[in-house]
Amino acid sequence: MNNLFKINRDEWFRLIQALSVSSYNIYAPVRKNGGIDYTIINDENKDEIVYNEAKPATPLKMFFLPVKLNVTEPEKVLRKTIIIGAPACDVEGLKLLDLIYIDEKFSDETYLSRRENTIIISTDCYVTQEHCHCTTYGINPYPENGCDISLSTEKDDHYLMTWSEKGDLFIKELGSSAQIEALENNKIESISARREKTINELSYKNSNLPGTEKTKEKINKSGQEIWKKYSSKCVSCGACSAICPTCSCFLLIDKPGFQKIKQQDTCQYPAFERVAGGEDPLKELSKRFKNRYMCKYVWKPERFNAIACTGCGRCIEACIAKISKNELIMELA
Amino acid sequence: MASDNIYKVLKATVEEVIDESPLIKTFVLTPESPFKFSTGEFIELTLNGFGEAPFTPSSSPLISDKLEITIMKTGYVTEKFHMLKPGEVLGIRGPFGRGYPVEKFYGKEVLILGGGCGLAPIRSLLYALEAVRDNLKRVVLCYGSKSPADCIYKPLFNRLNKIEKFETYRTVDKYEPGWDESVGVVTTLLDRVNMDIENSVAIVCGPPIMMKFGTIRLLEMGYKDAQIYLSMEKNMSCGAGKCGHCMMGEFFVCKDGPVFTYEEVKHTPDLWK
Amino acid sequence: MVLEINELKKVSFFDNYSDDHLKIISKISTIKEFSVKEILFEQYDKLSDLYILLEGTLSLGISLPKEKRIHLSNIQPGQMFSWSAGFEPCISTAWVKATSPTKVMAIDAKKLQSEFKKDCEFGFITISKIARTISNRLSDTRFQLMNQLTL
Numbered sequence: 167m168n169n170l171f172k173i174n175r176d177e178w179f180r181l182i183q184a185l186s187v188s189s190y191n192i193y194a195p196v197r198k199n200g201g202i203d204y205t206i207i208n209d210e211n212k213d214e215i216v217y218n219e220a221k222p223a224t225p226l227k228m229f230f231l232p233v234k235l236n237v238t239e240p241e242k243v244l245r246k247t248i249i250i251g252a253p254a255c256d257v258e259g260l261k262l263l264d265l266i267y268i269d270e271k272f273s274d275e276t277y278l279s280r281r282e283n284t285i286i287i288s289t290d291c292y293v294t295q296e297h298c299h300c301t302t303y304g305i306n307p308y309p310e311n312g313c314d315i316s317l318s319t320e321k322d323d324h325y326l327m328t329w330s331e332k333g334d335l336f337i338k339e340l341g342s343s344a345q346i347e348a349l350e351n352n353k354i355e356s357i358s359a360r361r362e363k364t365i366n367e368l369s370y371k372n373s374n375l376p377g378t379e380k381t382k383e384k385i386n387k388s389g390q391e392i393w394k395k396y397s398s399k400c401v402s403c404g405a406c407s408a409i410c411p412t413c414s415c416f417l418l419i420d421k422p423g424f425q426k427i428k429q430q431d432t433c434q435y436p437a438f439e440r441v442a443g444g445e446d447p448l449k450e451l452s453k454r455f456k457n458r459y460m461c462k463y464v465w466k467p468e469r470f471n472a473i474a475c476t477g478c479g480r481c482i483e484a485c486i487a488k489i490s491k492n493e494l495i496m497e498l499a
Numbered sequence: 500m501a502s503d504n505i506y507k508v509l510k511a512t513v514e515e516v517i518d519e520s521p522l523i524k525t526f527v528l529t530p531e532s533p534f535k536f537s538t539g540e541f542i543e544l545t546l547n548g549f550g551e552a553p554f555t556p557s558s559s560p561l562i563s564d565k566l567e568i569t570i571m572k573t574g575y576v577t578e579k580f581h582m583l584k585p586g587e588v589l590g591i592r593g594p595f596g597r598g599y600p601v602e603k604f605y606g607k608e609v610l611i612l613g614g615g616c617g618l619a620p621i622r623s624l625l626y627a628l629e630a631v632r633d634n635l636k637r638v639v640l641c642y643g644s645k646s647p648a649d650c651i652y653k654p655l656f657n658r659l660n661k662i663e664k665f666e667t668y669r670t671v672d673k674y675e676p677g678w679d680e681s682v683g684v685v686t687t688l689l690d691r692v693n694m695d696i697e698n699s700v701a702i703v704c705g706p707p708i709m710m711k712f713g714t715i716r717l718l719e720m721g722y723k724d725a726q727i728y729l730s731m732e733k734n735m736s737c738g739a740g741k742c743g744h745c746m747m748g749e750f751f752v753c754k755d756g757p758v759f760t761y762e763e764v765k766h767t768p769d770l771w772k
Numbered sequence: 773m774v775l776e777i778n779e780l781k782k783v784s785f786f787d788n789y790s791d792d793h794l795k796i797i798s799k800i801s802t803i804k805e806f807s808v809k810e811i812l813f814e815q816y817d818k819l820s821d822l823y824i825l826l827e828g829t830l831s832l833g834i835s836l837p838k839e840k841r842i843h844l845s846n847i848q849p850g851q852m853f854s855w856s857a858g859f860e861p862c863i864s865t866a867w868v869k870a871t872s873p874t875k876v877m878a879i880d881a882k883k884l885q886s887e888f889k890k891d892c893e894f895g896f897i898t899i900s901k902i903a904r905t906i907s908n909r910l911s912d913t914r915f916q917l918m919n920q921l922t923l
Binding site for chain 2: 784829831842843844845846848849850851871908911912915916918919920922
């Protein structure tokens with residue numbers, strides 16, 4: 167682990183092409199829909215891949231927790247998956263999802279199987295987006311543990327660092343069919359400099375935003391008024407949950423033949439907590455609105471000792487009523 | 500476990516349907532293969548292609564070829580369950596959750612406060628306690644129902660009163676002619692049980708109102724937060740601590756509970772909802 | 773009949789009383805026995821004794837016009853009732869009837885009050901216990917009401 171490799175860009179293209187044909191589905195970000203998002207890579211579009219730019223609109227969780235899935239029988243894995251371009255914020259979010267979905271007693275088999283059959287190649291962010299604020303929550307805008315391989319571009323070369331055994335094995339496998347140079351050191355000056363620059367930019371932009379502990383404290387102690395104020399324009403569409411890298415609640419739906427369909431759900435929809443007798447603790451909109459913040463900033467961190475908001479800012483962009491969680495948190499502070 | 504896949508059911512056939520009260524029925528099921536659970540753990544019971552709901556078995560955890568589930572008709576899904584006939588096939592997932600830590604009751608007096616359909620998981624606990632009664636000092640069951648007709652498991656009380664170290668007391672909220680036991684809510688029975696509070700545990704199981712009043716009275720009697728065991732009920736879907744529907748504060752009721760001590764959960768919001 | 777101090781100590785209502793207090797109570801109280809279906813007192817009766825149920829069962833309720841009795845709850849051994857005897861105008865709020873052979877301890881309310889004038893601490897402890905009984909009765913009644921109003 168933590169082994170650094172260098173591969174020339176043309177060589178990298180050749181490799182991608184070979185892998186996509188043989189045994190892997192490769193997803194990487196390209197420009198589309200006015201932004202960046204994942205698409206399946208083949209020979210025609212491999213040079214459209216966008217590297218080191220924040221960030222794909224789709225959060226990483228969608229690869230492991232699709233919107234709708236029949237979970238009655240184990241999934242057949244025909245080809246393994248490689249995801250290129252997962253930003254550090256999403257990789258951090260995956261840690262929480264692993265804690266929820268993979269445990270000793272009751273593991274979600276589909277999630278586990280998809281995780282095991284996917285190689286995550288994360289990339290650092292040299293360019294950030296308007297609402298990015300990962301550094302506020304102690305996350306760096308470049309990959310650290312949590313991914314299999316991290317990729318940073320520098321002119322015509324890609325630098326790959328392995329972060330897991332799976333990553334090491336993968337590089338070894340590639341090495342037999344491509345020119346990959348193992349490097350002695352594991353730090354490249356110019357890349358470190360770029361990372362510093364991104365961190366400074368983010369810290370400056372988000373200097374007024376309170377960090378993890380203070381946010382938790384303020385939200386936990388808050389009264390009702392602020393939630394009523396910020397939820398006044400909310401329509402419970404659930405876009406914030408859908409696009410969030412760590413929101414993962416679902417509903418189990420029954421189909422004939424004792425089949426179970428797992429479908430994405432959110433506490434933002436009414437009746438999420440409704441019990442058989444008819445009582446619904448989250449019937450009121452402002453209570454539902456507050457519930458998500460309590461869950462994300464207080465309860466999940468307490469329960470799992472992990473970060474539940476990675477500062478990606480997608481919820482702010484996705485909200486059709488333009489409600490900004492950062493505005494709310496800054497007002498609380 | 501019903502199956503390695505937490506979403507896959509073990510099939511079970513309905514053997515018998517017992518009418519316990521106007522709104523409550525017990526279903527005796529035969530699972531396709533032996534099904535083991537610990538008392539207080541729950542299962543998700545599926546009505547093929549229709550819906551699923553969580554229930555705590557009311558049968559003995561020592562028996563694995565039959566399972567008894569007591570269901571109260573309260574809504575959409577339970578109404579459908581009540582229409583079941585012998586021979587129909589249901590699906591079981593589980594067992595899930597954290598049950599009653601029976602070993603922690605050894606050497607102590609066990610006070611059980613049950614209300615309404617809350618007697619269902621308690622019956623399973625009583626079977627488990629019966630099996631280890633040599634390790635217990637005393638078991639006292641206080642049960643309250645709305646009316647004599649709503650009192651379930653009537654034969655159980657006769658049987659328990661004949662077992663050494665077991666005592667039962669019953670009460671109804673509303674008097675009906677012919678009832679010759681106590682009248683009043685279940686908390687009124689607490690004045691006559693004379694527990695050795697320091698060396699006992701209290702187990703409360705029933706509708707939220709009853710659990711709230713019961714816990715308050717137990718605390719007033721001198722029980723500490725950690726001595727009171729509650730069985731929390733929440734809307735559940737997956738049963739395995741993933742879908743998020745049953746979250747109560749930082750806890751997944753289906754995984755961290757449904758059995759909690761009052762000490763663990765007293766700070767959570769909407770505790771009695 | 774009078775109860776010995778050691779017997780009194782077994783009754784939960786008398787927790788935290790000193791031996792002197794128990795001696796006083798023993799001096800000003802008597803043991804009464806009632807048979808099945810005997811009415812101890814009716815709603816609106818004037819009461820002169822505070823009662824503690826020692827053995828047996830009693831039912832408690834209120835009366836509606838045309839003398840219809842509504843049985844609301846039972847009194848359990850160890851519980852105090854007829855607390856109205858301690859407070860003017862000393863009118864009972866409910867009827868109490870024996871549903872099995874019972875034994876109750878009747879404490880003379882007027883004599884008790886004059887003892888309180890001599891020993892304020894004794895008065896405070898007793899009134900606190902009576903307050904606790906009334907509070908529990910109220911809480912149980914609310915619980916009973918909520919059960920009827922909801923599922």
